[in-house]
Amino acid sequence: MRVRGNSQGDIRRDKPRSARAAGAAGATAMVAAVIGGLLGPVPGAVATPAPGGGDAGRATGATKSAETPESAASGLPSVWPRPQSMRAAGASLAVTDEVTLVADADTDPHALEVLRSVLRAAGARTVTDASPGAPSPPRGLVVYVGGRGADEALRALRAPARGDLPSGGYRLATGVVNGRGTLALDGVGPDGLFHAAQTLRQLVIDRDGQPAGHRELPGVSVRDWPATPARGLTEGFYGRPWTHRERLDQLDFLGRTKQNRYLYAPEEDTFRQARWRDPYPAEQRAEFRALSERARRNHVTLGWAVAPGQDLCFSSDEDVRALKRKVDAMWALGVRSFQLQFQDVSYSEWHCDADADAFGSGPEAAAKAQATVTNALAAHLAERHPGAQALSLLPTEYFQKGATEFRAALAGALDPQIEVAWTGVGVVPKTITGREMAEARTAFRHPLVTMDNYPINDYAQDRIFLGPYSGRDPAVASGSAALLANAMKQPTASRIPLFTTADFAWNPKRYRPQESWQAAIDDLAGDDARTRAAMRAFAGNDASSLLGGWGQDPAQTVPESAYLRPLLDEFWAARKAAAQDGGHALAPRGGSSGATGANRGGDGGSATGASGTGDGTGTSGGDGTGTGTGTGTGTGTMSRPGERRFARAAERLRVEFRTLRDAPKLLGDTFDGEVTPWLEQLGRYGAAGERAVAALTAQGRGDGATAWRAQRELRTLRAQSAASPATVGKGVLPDFLTRAITESDAWWGLDAAGGKERAKTLTPDEGAEQASDGDPMTAFWPSAPGAAGAPEGSSGGDSGSDPGGGTSLADPVTVAFGDRRPLSAVTVLTQAATGKDAKRPTGAIGTVEARVPGHGWRRLGELSASGWTQAPGKGVHADAVRLRWAAGVRPPAVQEITPWFADGPVAELRVSRTEADAEIGGPPARVTVSLVGRRPGDVRGDLTVRTKDGLKVTAPSQITAPRGGTATAEVEVSVPAGTKPGSYRLPIRFGSQETTLTVRAYPRTGGPDLARDARATSSADETKDFPASAAIDEDPATRWSSPADDDAWWQLELAGPTRLGRLDLHWQDAHAARYRIQVSSNGRTWRTAATVRDSAGGRETVRMDAPGTRFVRVQGQERATRFGYSLRSVRVYAVAPGTTKTPGAASVPAATQTPAEATDGGQPRIRSTPDPAGTAAPAETSPAPSAAG
Known part of the structure; x- marks a missing residue:
């Protein structure tokens, strides 16, 4: 069969051939939960043979099989395919040295072959064939295979009767008959006995106390048959x-x-x-x-x-x-x-x-x-x-x-x-x-x-x-x-x-x-x-496909890497928690001295614990804000809950990534080369994942040298993965690596969110652009001025090779700022020194210097042979920084020079949305507040939300943004019962920054779904299979779909006038990006009750207060896909009786009714046009690290 695509994006197997032709124990326990949430198919009618002894005439019905308790066979081995009926029946039987096999001459030879093999593997040294009725050895297990002997033995063992078993069905039972251990098997049709033998193969068990090489058969009774011929x-x-x-x-x-x-x-x-x-x-x-x-x-x-x-x-x-x-x-x-x-x-x-x-x-x-x-x-x-x-x-x-x-x-x-x-x-x-x-x-x-x-x-x-x-x-x-x-x-x-x-x-x-x-x-x-x-x-990590059947929605496909997702989520959550409780040393910790006020300028060093000694200098601002730098070392133990949680999460993830890394070696022989590209890709992802965890945990303890080495390896592995034709862990493994690199880059200061200012303010020496382009995969070779190094993993890697081949003293690498600016710190990333240079003490390969206008160059710190250097700014106001190489040093490639400036905001305050809807007397509206760090150290301060008019606000009192990262906090706003409907402005402040959240209080809704008794129409239906009425028929398998027209609409005529308060919409993938909710009393004159400007589809709740509504219309404005609009369901609710009327509700401007509140999987979310982010001035910052690797 062949495959082609149709206009709806489906797959069709048809003519064009080219469309398909081209086209360790801990680890075991963790991986055992793979896709544990997968649900079975929707129940349906299955023809079931009548139980033994029943009326064969009932076999064609969907008879309930009372003999199939869901592994009521407790303690029994698993058998696959899963038997229709299997139950425990008495004590287990030992497989003796001598076994007698009783079968007719015409018994299926292939079934007998399997049986003999199973019995010998279970410890039988001699398997003697015997004809029915013939004398058998006086001792040992006896096995009856088909015929009258098996039927009599099954009856004696009280096994279910044969009844109307179809072809392929069988019965199997074990027990004691006339004082002897007995196994009986009987089958229907040419393959029934063969199926019974395959079941027996899976029933053999190991038991303590048996001689070496001997195993047992559990006491069991099986009656089984195939549903499909x-x-x-x-x-x-x-x-x-x-x-x-x-x-x-x-x-x-x-x-x-x-x-x-x-x-x-x-x-x-x-x-x-x-x-x-x-x-x-x-x-x-x-x-x-x-x-x-x-x-x-x-x-x-x-x-x-x-x-x-x-x-x-x-x-x-x-x-x-x-x-x-x-x-x-x-x-x-x-x-x-x-x-x-x-x-x-x-x-x-x-x-x-x-x-x-x-x-x-x-x-x-x-x-x-x-x-x-x-x-x-x-x-x-x-x-x-x-x-x-x-x-x-x-x-x-x-x-x-x-x-x-x-x-x-x-x-x-x-x-x-x-x-x-x-x-x-x-x-x-x-x-x-x-x-x-x-x-x-x-x-x-x-x-x-x-x-x-x-x-x-x-x-x-x-x-x-x-x-x-x-x-x-x-x-x-x-x-x-x-x-x-x-x-x-x-x-x-x-x-x-x-x-x-x-x-x-x-x-x-x-x-x-x-x-x-x-x-x-x-x-x-x-x-x-x-x-x-x-x-x-x-x-x-290769589980996803086009097949549905995941969760409650039969059309939901199986998620990729499902067993890894919770571990990845916990890793990120734990990393955030470690930073939030101050235990995650995103800036190196050591002693503290020289700090005043709110400033912690003396923190620094490469400590791995929570205590240490050190020295430093710092300054404090008059409003309680402060910045500082310092040097120091320290040791200690992880004592904070967040730090311990992060360590546990990281170790769990390491175990899983090691399993991925080792998979090619462990599975290569099993697959004999047929899946080599996918196994190799999995191995690369495993190795890369290990390096990602190593980089982030090293940054967490302030070990920049280890983090930089791990990230270089990570980037090389990711580049190799991107070049592979094999897709593995789609949407999970590559996305994790991308996020890990992005968050790690922010710690280095390589992205704008982490505080790095780009080319318009940084002017490197001619030809040295790659030393300040924000991309550590590019590099500048000082010994070959104007020559750019190749990406890591090529000839420009850590081999120490120098394209210029020079050995003389190299010229300094300079990056100018244009204007004189205060420095907080300078981060330098180079390839690690090699050969004799790698053995030089810290500072022996060169120095980091800043140019102070009128005073020349001032030394800030020493370059580290490890490849990572962080030098304190020492409060200087400079217009350039440079790397100056020591005599006789073969300079490594310079991958990035990042100055951190002290004259911009130390953090930036953002909110996920500036408007929110809340039901009066209902659940709170939730808004996410984000604090983006702009300094090479943690930023801490108080978060305040001013409220009035009785609104209740729940928010954390403090928030900490980690170095180069973003901290988030949830702000909940509740509108108590009795509050007047309308809009309320709540200022949110952090340090000197402030933004405003507008909360729109809507009346409570309730009562029945008014859509049940309504009549649905539309501007047009795509086909007769997708009528307007399908959106209110309460059948999840149906939907309304329009032609591909931005102006298409869907509407309801309600049973009578109502004060409309809420619409619950469930979009199919083909949803509206922008739409309006319009209402009318007569179906001719319409007004806009709500506008949704950036719908994300899925399940959305749109609120309004529209009295006198008889007609309600979902009016499209812009499609989110190339297809038309498609609604799976619409539910309509009135404002609850006795609720105070919103002033001017009949003519509320549409702009005040946006955006729609949405839910996704039961979790509320809001889609709205975000406000431009302002600048932030937090109350306190921790110091920039000043270790040289």
Whole structure:
């Protein structure tokens, strides 16, 4: 099958081939929670055999299986696929040295082979075969396999009766019969016993007290059956087909997981497409024979699909005979199931003129032509090969929805025994619902083969899809004649998702995606704990796909790296908490002396603890603000809660990143090279993540040298990751690295948010621009004036090579400011010195100097060979800084010179929005206040919010912004009951900075949803499938959608006039960026009650006070996407009775009604146009670090 894109951004598998062709224990415990929140599919009807002893006539109903307690088999091993019924039954049995196997002569030999293997692995030294009724050895475990002996033993063990078990079903029980340990297995159909043997393989357990090499069988009773008759995979992707060895291994996997169908349909096999008339070469014919033999051993039916496409004359008897001959040849090679594929057949173009004469043109003609050939082949199979499985047809319309002309014609012309294949609605649908399944069965009127295009990845060749099967109703399994998953080009990796499809197809009602997925991962990884942890990390960072089924919304896709997200979130939160409680030494801590007033100018050094000694100087401003610099050293322990929390979070993350780093080494043999790009990418992300954590934690303790070394390595690894064609951890791992670098850069002062002033105020020497461009990936080589170093990781890396090759005294590197300005500190980043220069003491390679007009150059500090230097400003007013090299030094590349100035604001006060809506007597409005540090040290001060008119404000009394970072605090404003509706202005102040928050108090709303009894209309509906009424039908699967028109609208006519107070809107992805809420008493004259200027979509609440409203309209102004507007639901609420009327409510200007309050996942948020940020003057700053690495 093929993929293309349509105008709606969906994926379609159709004609253009190019669209797909191009297209340690702690660690184990942590990773074990991978995607623990994944929910199962929406329940649906599943045909369940009646319990043993029940009326077989009830088997077709959705009978509740009382024998399937949710692992009421407590203490029993897990069995996959999950059995329909498994319960504990008595004590466990030891597998003795001698075991007697009682079976009829015609018992399935492949099931017996599995049983013998399991028993020997469990400790049996001798397995003796015995015929039913024949004398058996007087001691040891006895195993009854099928026949009368098994039935009698199962009855004696009080196992459930056979009842109406379908083909493939089985019963298994253990216990003591006549004083002997007994195991009994019985199956239905040709593969029932084989399935029982596969279950037994998973039930063997280790027990203390048993001799070495001996294991036990738990006391257990199992009655089990498959919900889907045919379950398996399709090899149907573009690209290099699987090798013969890979196919053999895949057949063994199918047997172990109780799957019974393998459809051979690789898109690159010309002998089933363009050369379908030709026989396969001898070598491939031999491979097919070997495949068929392996398939028989695993009770798998080998299928073969032929796609004659446009190279077939449907009306030609000769072509039909050629098709029959090819099928006969494949039958001789062991193929027992066939599929005709016509997905590429045109409705209007025929391969021969005779077809146009015989069938005509159009969808109905194409359907009749396909039915004619398919019927002929089905009749041939029935006559010549009566043992063949039902022929299946993949028609041209295999992914459309519901009834069509083509499907109606096909259903009427096709032989009733032929099965029809489909993929669900869409080529790779997010969900397949029971309703869609029923509609497809009604449209085709034939048994359905669901060929689900997951985990196939040929349309997204940068991805591998290792997540669980999800988003499919149980009815998809129970209602399909066959359920086949289209595998990836990577056969071993495919087994993770294919394991879960096997579990779903066997027992959809009890399918739990996350549990099945964990089992799949562990099954592939084996028993080694480190390998399992690596496999879980690999799958967890390649889990997302187009499939839905996450959370309560079936259309929500599985999030990538779900197990890592909480750890990453906690890391950032803990880092913030460490800074906020003063325990996170974002400026190095040491002793304190020389400070006055609020100033802490003597803090400094590279301390790792909370105590120390040092010296320093500082100044204090008259208003309580102050800045300072100093030097010092110190040691101590982490005593503050925030610091301890951050250390714990960082260590947890290190463990996970180490697992990622080691994954290529641990998993390489398992995958044998098939996923090398993705494993290598995962390893790079792991190593980079380790370096990111190292850099940020080092900065947290003021160790700039360690942080700079880690960041250089991090940047190199990130650059390598960006160059890789493999996508791993999409939206999580690369985003974490980007944020880590951004926050680390702010600590160096490399971004504007951290206080670095850019090129308009910094003027480097000619040719030395890269030394002050804010990008540490560029560099200036002092020994080669005017030459820029290459990015790190190339020849300009830490190798010490010098493009200029010079050895003489290098010229200083100077950066001028233009004007005379007070210096707070200077940060210098260079590549680490190498060779003999690396062994020089601090200061021996050069100095940092400042030019004071009229006084010349003044020494600020010494350059460190480590690559990181921070020199105090010493209160000088300079117009330039420079690096002066010591004699005989081979200067390293200079990557950044950052002066920190003392004449600008030491911090900047910002608010997330300047306007907020609050319900009178309701929950508080929340606003985020941010403080952006502008100094090479922490900034601390009091936050005050002045209130009046009875409004209640909750806010922290102090806020601390870390060096180069941003501190945030929540301000909550509550409007007490009885407060007059209107707007209230609340000044927010930090130091000398002030901004104003306007709180709009709205009346309380309540009562029923008025939309329930309203009539919905619109300016236009996109199609009849998306009517205006869909936004109020309370069905989450439906929605209103407009044409692509900015001025489109949707409206309600309420049952009667009301004082309108609130609208709750739930947008689909195609939402409005700007819109108005308009109201009317008569439907002719409209006024604007509220305006939303920057909607983010999702769930939004819009408040107003609009009395006399009979009509309410959502009037679009600007679309957020190229599609129209689309609303999933709208709810309307009136102002609560007895609420004071807002003065002038009938004519409140629209501008005062914005923005809309929104919610996302139940958490309130506000979308509004942000105010320009002002400057801030906080009350106190901690010192700039003055260590030289």
